[in-house]
Amino acid sequence: MNKSNIRKLKLQVQMSIDGFIGGPNGEMDWVTFNRENDIMNCVNELTDSVDTILLGRKMAEGFISYWTNVVTKPDDSNFEFAKKMVDKPKVVFTKTLSKSPWNNTSLANGELVDEINKLKRQPGKDIIVYGGAEFVSSLITKNLIDEYHISVNPVAIGKGITIFKNLEKRQNLELVKSVRFNCGKVLLCYTPSLI
Numbered sequence: 001m002n003k004s005n006i007r008k009l010k011l012q013v014q015m016s017i018d019g020f021i022g023g024p025n026g027e028m029d030w031v032t033f034n035r036e037n038d039i040m041n042c043v044n045e046l047t048d049s050v051d052t053i054l055l056g057r058k059m060a061e062g063f064i065s066y067w068t069n070v071v072t073k074p075d076d077s078n079f080e081f082a083k084k085m086v087d088k089p090k091v092v093f094t095k096t097l098s099k100s101p102w103n104n105t106s107l108a109n110g111e112l113v114d115e116i117n118k119l120k121r122q123p124g125k126d127i128i129v130y131g132g133a134e135f136v137s138s139l140i141t142k143n144l145i146d147e148y149h150i151s152v153n154p155v156a157i158g159k160g161i162t163i164f165k166n167l168e169k170r171q172n173l174e175l176v177k178s179v180r181f182n183c184g185k186v187l188l189c190y191t192p193s194l195i
Contacts, residue, residue, distance in 0.1 A: 007121075007124060008126040009116060010145075012129075013136070021162065030155045047081070050125050050128040052124065056094075059132035060090070063131075071083055090102070091119065093109075093115065112138055133162075137165065138166075140163060140166075141167060150188045152188060173191065174191050
């Protein structure tokens with residue numbers, strides 16, 4: 001299979017300007033949740049480019065139950081987006097579960113690089129990963145992320161959870177897109193640099 005037929009693995013993550021994706025206990029109260037049209041257009045464009053969601057087991061518990069709950073509320077402003085999150089097939093990476101407790105979700109229990117490369121070779125749209133932090137950090141360390149979609153929020157939180165702490169060597173990235181929003185948030189899209 002040639003390179004053009006391989007699905008990309010995209011990371012979408014919220015980040016503070018000082019590089020944290022969550023507070024010390026995973027707090028996300030610092031994220032700028034502004035529903036301006038430009039932000040939602042970017043989010044929907046990225047979401048529509050994928051047909052598979054990857055999650056670490058810890059992240060899956062909250063993520064899947066949250067979006068499953070939202071789809072029971074048709075009046076919720078996130079209802080349409082929640083349907084996308086629920087309807088897209090999900091793969092949860094775990095070493096502790098042998099059977100998926102969630103609908104529309106399969107488990108990956110094998111070696112990380114092998115499992116990701118197997119998914120990338122399957123036909124379909126691209127793949128997205130939202131978290132959790134340890135899982136994403138492992139993907140970054142193994143050079144498995146093909147596109148970084150980082151929403152930088154206009155806040156510094158001082159300490160918290162980072163996804164780049166386990167790098168053993170520098171990874172150079174190339175900026176391919178940046179979008180500034182009125183709320184002060186900036187979307188940065190990077191791909192691994194060949195240099």
